[in-house]
Amino acid sequence: MYLGVIADDFTGATDVAGFLVSNGLRTLQLNGVPDSPIEVDTDAVVISLKSRSCAAESAIEQSLAALKWLQGNGCQRFFFKYCSTFDSTAAGNIGPVTDALLDALDESFTVVCPALPVNGRTTYQGYLFVNDVPLNESGMRHHPVTPMTDANLMRVMEAQAQGTAGNVEVAQVEQGIDAVRDQFATLRQRGNRYAVLDAMNDQHLQVLGKAVEGLTLVTGGSGLADGMTRHWQGRSNAAQAGAPSDGRTAVLAGSCSEMTNRQVDAYRRQAPALAIAPERAIAGELADYVTELIDWFAIQPNAPYAPLIYATMPPAELQQIQARYGAQHASERIEALFSALAVALSDAGVSRFIVAGGETSGAVTQALGIDGFIIGPQIAPGVPWVKALDHSKSLALKSGNFGADTFFFDAQRIANQGTD
Template identity: 45%
Template sequence: MLLGCIGDDFTGSSDLGNTLVKAGMRTVQYCGVPQSPADPAVEAGVVALKSRSVPAAEAVALSLRALDWLRAQGCRQFLFKYCSTFDSTPAGNIGPVADALAKALGAAPVIFCPAFPAAGRTVFQGHLFVADRLLNESGMEAHPLTPMSDPDLRRCLAAQSGNGVGHLPAAQVWAGPQAARDRMMAEAHAGRPFVIADAIRDEDLMTLGRAAADLPLITGGSGIALGLPDNFRRQGLLAGNAESWRPQPGRSAVLSGSCSRATRGQVARHLANAQPALEVLADRVMTGEMTEDMAVGWALSQDGLPLIYSSADPAAVSAAQARFGRDPLAHRLEEFFAETARRLVAGGVTRLITAGGETSGAVVEGLSLGRLEIGPEIAAGVPAIRSGNDLVLALKSGNFGDEDFFARADALLAGRERTA
């Protein structure tokens, strides 16, 4: 294994796997830290953790376990992947995990760049934009678990990390890999080894990849991986034999727990197309009026593409959190979706589409998935995924995908839509 990656959730990890597969690396996503060695043919291993919203100490411990396993596979470089909207809290988890990984690897400087231009995430003058809006005006300020009120990544990271935070401006990135590297080294020598890097185009991410060719640790969104495979390719280390994708016949279902603007638009399109949909109301779940058996029974009785969703608007989510408590409500909804996924698959569903990082993580854990094969891209940042011989999935971050994502994902998973 050449590149060892640690993802802080399952949707982001599949997003990263998608980037690496498209760039020509044989990539496997592992759900949790594996208990056995990897296949020697794997060139990039992505260990997906459910560590984004857990206590920082737990996130650090999980990430160091993943690092130990990846080092044992012989990895030459490591990547810590977090969300392209940098969603975290002032107490973690991005800073504490990066601190621990950098210390373990003796890494300095370390790039921090969540930019993903294909999905509208760019970094300029150290500030994170979502399309033409600053992060704190993009809807992320209303995130139920990690509200983002400050678009200045330097301030965000400095509040979380024990390391000094520097900046690699766009002008140095545009001047080429050597200029970018020189600026990073200067920041490290000045006591600012954690370097927020500007990037507004894919070309900028390729430049950053070249500049970081010999750095032990890189951090960012999936976009920061764009330029890494070519570093290994130039050394003649890539085999260049990608696995072929196989579509999956059978029944399908959608589980959506994301409250993002994008996912709410996808739910609205699904309803407008008169597709079957069952809304999961927090009050009914918490009081036991709605159960997993009810949801599964409904879904298995439907034709078309059944959607089970709890994608309420932020005001409704806040009201439910006030009634039941944020953590108890989140735990019960994740438990609901995990058990629903288990019963759907047991009932014959072979194509499962999920929306939302926490929901997707709950589903992956509920199904006890292990090694995942990364397939073709459905939408920017969202690949098709195969688990074993009879189950395929699309694990979508809440903010990703166009309004017709659910229908398009099912068509590609089923082989009704041609892959690129």
Template identity: 45%
Template sequence: MLLGVIADDFTGASDIANTLAKGLPGSGGLATTQFLGVPSRPAAVDCEAGVVSLKSRSIPVAEAVAQSLAALAWLRAQGCRQIVFKYCSTFDSTPAGNIGPVGEALAKALGAQGVVACPAFPTTGRTVYRGHLFVGDRLLNESGLEHHPLNPMTDADIRRWLARQCEEPVGLVDWGTVRRGSDAIRAALAAAATRGERLVIVDALSDEDLVAIGAASAEAPLVTGGSGIALGLPQNFIAAGLASGRRPAFIGVGGPEAILAGSCSRATLAQIERHRAGHPVLPIDVDAVMAGRVAVADLVAFVRGHAGRAPLVFSSASPEKVARLQAAHGREAVATRLDGLFAETARALVAGGIRRLVVAGGETSGAVVSALGLDALAIGPEIDPGVPALVADGEKPLALALKSGNFGAEDFFSKALAVLGGAPARGEAA
């Protein structure tokens, strides 16, 4: 294994696995496998990039650090030459962590200083300028992410946000330096290291900026950021003759389908509205769930009763409704109960024959794949930017799409089911 990734949630892991497998146009990517949790056995010999999916974004800091260091130990045992710590492109965290503490712990374990910290993902509208994170043309704290139910982002100055989480100074490489290319970026990171800056926010406004940052990081033991930070990394290994850039063919999975949505993001809410126009949908009454009046059997019966029509079950709601529910029942209690409901529903559906499953929301996806007991997923074609098709091989293969809440076009759900079934993906010839 050449490159190892530690991802703090399951959808983010799929996102960066997609970036690594796709690589740059004309040069190709790396043979990539997504591992669900820290594996208990070695990776396959033909795995060039391994992405370890954790569910560590919103857990206590000490647990997040311990899990991440365990993943690092396994990846180093596989021979990885470089490690990436992947977090959300909207920097989902709290002033207490977990991005800073995990990033510093990994950097210290690897003896790294002047480590890139860049959540930018321009393809989906996430850019960083003078250390401020934008979503489209809005500052992060004015983009709707200030209402995130678990990690409300109330400050767009991510250098300042990260400094609250870190023990050591946080640096900045601004866009004026980035635009001068990889040599200038490399020199700026080295200067940051001499100043004792362990993590360094790096501006990026375009994919070209990310490629330059990747080239500057060719020899870096650790890089951190959103999935976009991996855009230029495969090329470093291909140029060195360590990887071929060839990608295996994807074979879709046929059979029954279902969609489960637990995200409350604006994008997911719009996708639900688009889907309900032509498909059966079942909104989950969260008050009824908390009172014990909604059971797994109810959701399974709905899906089975609408077989072949792309049925969707969702708990997604507006920020105002989410706030009311959290006030009434407690934020953690609601999240735990819904994650458990979706997890057990997914397990029952797959046991009953579902072969294509689309899941929206990072926490929901983590709960679902954990419940299914999957250990590794092959990376297929990209459905929408940042969201690949995934396949768990076995006697009865299962095709999955794990979508971060804010990702995907409005027609994502129906498009994802089609790609999982073998239809041409975005930009591919039929």
């Protein structure tokens, strides 16, 4: 096994796994930490946790369990994957998990690099930008669970973690691999535990990917993992193992991100679409409401585009719902609805699920009892099709802000190419 990845949510796991497969690594994604070894021909294993927004103690416990399993299966290089918008709070969980992994590996230094330029996430002088806007001025400032109010990753990291952070500047990255490694040595001498890496473009990530090769633990977004593994010799047909099989498709959208709002708006103009009534999902009887949703789905055509059921709404409407019912309660009830809906759709013969939103994706995969995936072809940067280990289901699990406006169309086009 070339690499073991510990990801803090479901879509983040498929995000990084998609890049690994694109670079020729046959990749297995596991839904949580297995109880035993899994016999699959694979070059990399990505363990997806639900540790992004839980209590820090739980995130640490889950992450250390994942590390122990990977070590027990022969892995010696590790990547802690978090979102390219550094989704966390002042209490964690990125900093505390990074510290726990470093201590468990008896290491004293690592890097921090959420940059993903292909999706508009860049770092400059340690500040994180989203589409050229500082993180705290982007849509992430309104995130219902992890609102990001500071773009300075050194400050954010030091607020969460036990050590100090320094910066590897763009000018040093542009001087090449040796200059970056020299800066690592300087930061270590200064007592820094974390190096925040500047990256403005894909070439920077390739330099950084080579520069971090000597580190046992690397932390970052999928862009850095891509930069690392582009240098490795992979297989030409790695994605074929996870290509989606034929079958009826359902599109489910739970994310309320800016991008998912745009994707839903574009899709519902051309495909059957039904908005979930929040008050019925949150305060009503779920079983009765799921039956109504399934009845609607059953009479919709599956071509040329599959039906969409969505809870996606603009920020102002979301704030009203949260004010009325409470943000945590509303989120839990919407997740419960999507869980029940996914099971009912599966019972009705759906075998392809296109899902928008990290929490929604986690709810769907858990409800369907899927323990692991083989990663297939990319739909968009960081979003591949994945196939369940038992081959009965194929899924496209999209982080809220990923993909183009046409993502739901793109996912079906790529799936159909594989079955024509």
